[in-house]
Amino acid sequence: MLSAPWRRLALRAKPVSSAVPKTSRILLGRNLNKLSNTTTLRYSSTAGNVTREIVSQALRSIGSKRESQQWLKLFSSAQTFCVLKVGGAIIQENLEDLCRSLLFLSELGLSPVLVHGAGPQLNRLLEEAGIEPQFSEGIRITDAKTLGIARKLFLEENLKLTDKLDQLGVATRSLSGVFMADYLDKEKWGYVGKITKVNSAPITHALKAGYLPIMTSLAESEDGRLLNVNADVAAAELARALEPLKVVYLSEKGGLFNGSGSKISQINLDEEYDDLMSQPWCRYGTRLKIKESKELLDTLPQSSSVTIIHPSDLLKELFTNSGAGTLIRRGDKIQKVSSLDEFQDLNRIREILTGDYKDPNTKATVDRFMELLAANPFTAYYDDSMSCLAIVLPPSANRPIATLATLNITKSGWLSNVVENVFSAIRKDHPSLYWIVSEADENLTWFFDKSDGSFNTNGSVFFYYGCEMDSNALASIFQDFVSHGHAVIGDSNIESQLGRVA
Template identity: 40%
Template sequence: MSPSQLAHRQTRQTIVRLLSSMASAKEISQYLKRFSQLDAKRFAVVKVGGAVLRDDLEALTSSLSFLQEVGLTPIVLHGAGPQLDTELSAAGIEKHTVNGLRVTTPEALAIVRRVFQSANLELVEALQRNGARATSITGGVFEADYLDRDTYGLVGEVNKVNLAPIEASLRAGSIPVIASLGETAGGQILNVNADFAANELVCELQPYKIIFLTGTGGLLDENGKLIDSINLSTEYEQLMAQPWIHGGMRVKIEQIKDLLDKLPMESSVSITRPADLAKELFTHKGSGTLVRRGERVLTATSWAELDLVRMKQLIESSFGRELVPDYFEKTTLLRCYVSENYRAAMILTDEAQGVYLDKFAVLDEAQGEGLGRAVWNVMREQTPQMFWRSRSGNPVNHFYYAQSDGCYKLGQWKVFWFGAPDFDAIRGYVDHCAARPPSLRG
């Protein structure tokens, strides 16, 4: 075994161990089953920037090889911006951009083509050294016209995507590695912006996952903290109104929204580091930023406003237990927050001690999408005080710890709260939770 194969094997074993420690076997198998049921070309498009190729090639090849090893074949499209900057500078060609696009002269195009082919082969050969099957595709995918020859030179705008080379690679069980070079109907090579090429490829393939691999590992908030999920249906307008959303980040979010608007509801965008790709794909918690179109969150103040058959199915499926027969008759609803497709819901009641969270239910298929958090966020905007209980072994407790002001252990229960006015209120929360009868059988 060569040193590179040994390093790859060790990295792969590390990925498996990390996954095992971060998620249950049920969680991992759930995602594997979901992905493996897709048509091969609908699994994922992975966009790799040139900086990742330059700085993180080993982690990239290990993660892509791991996907192939578990029976999933991603479609990879790469850029080569930093490499191109270096080569053009060495050739004495000054970089000139207009509206963020690189002006490409005939002299520059020869270097563009060489650099992209070199970067493409470097990734393909690295994958092959690590035991993966990969195919170099540096042409024949993107048919393009001149974007504006007078302004940009030999820069193309994609007008057609030819999937034949990609499909041939997938049929052979090989990872297609695509360079973002276009060509006119007459055969003229054109420089195509990698992000624009990725968008056209995604619109043609309609994949389940679109993955942007970056050095930052996701989108960051104003404090430099990772934003783990964005539900565009409920969060887009509020997010775009934030003063710290500007420049490249603003453009990126707008581009992602425009892209997801053209894709099926189940499609999503993940932004993560190469080393964290498996965790982002195969665990509910993920590792990066997950962006979905999401579902609107509806608010009801009476049971009559809700489809109780679907609500019952949601609760029982989420908890794996049956509701007591008279649950809806005996529970006086204060507010219910439910996603429009009844995949996540919160039921709040008004007790003498304050607002009580009686049920927080999220379907297995919706876990990892950020849908539960989206429902929680809508609730939180309207609820300054709340308490609830959760069984000690509930895997959601780590989320509750982060969202609550405090927790009290009560036998098999943990009592959580936020917004409590004083210690007497907390004592009341605990007493209520201790006396509250169960509403689920078993």
């Protein structure tokens, strides 16, 4: 249930009947092939409604209806929804996935601002012309001949992209003259530009007219000379000018990876940046992308984020809370306290725990829960604005595993992924954890993604991580859940009402 201003965090998932591993969702890409013969639908109003219904159904296949609706509402309300950087390799290898995702966004009334490069194609053409591509400090050295080949190639790749979208019925507008630049260092890099100005007026006009604006990363000097600019750099400058909600870099790898080869789901820069940059595996392209993302986000509104994602997973990244690639945000530092005296405003904590529940017993239950916290160890996790509050009870003689006793989050806290930062902080402190959620909750899948396994009975779902279902540590807690639908933590009434995330 979502309530204003506070709600207990809603969860989403399919109900399960026994211990199971983490759930997985149906990817939208599996449904896209069914639409190969439907592109003419947009040319009549009736057919357009059919297309939009197909789009709506496809969105529901990758997440809950509430999820897709809230993200769509957020994106639709933004002046600039997204700056999308497309590398040359994506146009070369993943044009179909990219254009179908852009078709879906178009049918939803969303138009990203797209800037693309053509690096791999340029390397190939230069080698065919007997010119060895040269780089200095990661920047392509661009002489007059290289620039001439690049100019022709960029136009061809731009046309390839716009033609494909036109075939699908997506209205596009190819823009030039958006980037103004000076020479970065003519003696060192030749015709390479440093962007000094972004002419946003053509982009704004295209968006208002219902077109998807597409541009290359070539810039112009004041005297009309074309200059080569790295597409990542051009996308960042475009983002600084437009201040979008999302800055999306499409990548063949689909995200950033840590030292064990696992994809990094989210990076909270305010909390994690220094630690990440000290890791031995954070090198080369990974280190550069994190550093550049921080430099960019430090100049954008707090609500903006950077995403690195494979084009086939773009819609899953945009319209589900768990996403699919690597999400990078400035985030908020997560505070931790271990006594009630450390809270600056206890009345505020009571209000958060009470929410807008009308049950006359809620206040008394909150009072007893506060008494329990006063007499027992706990750790509370929250952000500066208190958009998310979690309270964890440590292991004890009766509970060998830590308990997530309550988790409260506002709608804005959910959309800004503060809950991800809070849960990450909890996981660092507690190698094993359990919590209980209502089976009827529409957002159950989020917790499936955070757990190692689950079990449901009596209308509730038991989640855990860091241990096995048949382990001695979990046995007594699990037995309480099977018998009563909750796990006793001293006062069963407190546990049954506050000791579950619902």
